[in-house]
Amino acid sequence: MIIAYQNGNIIGVxxxxxxxxxxxxxxITELSKLYLLERFYGKxxxxxxxxxxxxxxxxxxxxxxxxxxxxxxxRAISFYERQGDVSIVNVVYPIESNTYENLVxxxxxxxxxxxxxxxxx
Numbered sequence: 001m002i003i004a005y006q007n008g009n010i011i012g013v014x015x016x017x018x019x020x021x022x023x024x025x026x027x028i029t030e031l032s033k034l035y036l037l038e039r040f041y042g043k044x045x046x047x048x049x050x051x052x053x054x055x056x057x058x059x060x061x062x063x064x065x066x067x068x069x070x071x072x073x074x075r076a077i078s079f080y081e082r083q084g085d086v087s088i089v090n091v092v093y094p095i096e097s098n099t100y101e102n103l104v105x106x107x108x109x110x111x112x113x114x115x116x117x118x119x120x121x
Contacts, residue, residue, distance in 0.1 A: 001013060012040060012046065013034075013035050016032065019066070028064065029057045029062045031053060034076075063108060063109055065109070066104055068105075069102060071101040071103050077105075080105050088104050
């Protein structure tokens with residue numbers, strides 16, 4: 001977990017952990033939380049939290065990560081798209097009598113540490 005502070009107060013947090021990709025079933029890092037106090041929106045703090053999380057993901061040997069975001073959270077989806085995340089699938093979670101649809105997004109950080117070989121022809 002990476003925490004942003006201002007004057008000793010928590011103003012934002014990002015959490016990452018190892019998981020299994022819903023699509024490929026391979027080990028991948030998941031960005032599970034990115035929270036920021038609303039009054040700090042648009043002040044690059046969210047961007048800085050993402051940047052620090054991405055560096056940590058690379059340091060841990062992963063070249064990409066997934067995240068889930070509520071399908072109607074247009075502000076968050078737009079933020080992630082600006083950071084280079086791309087939508088890969090929608091998932092629906094039934095909880096009691098309700099269903100909640102999330103968008104799974106993915107971002108490739110580096111071509112290092114992958115099992116894919118590239119050749120110039």
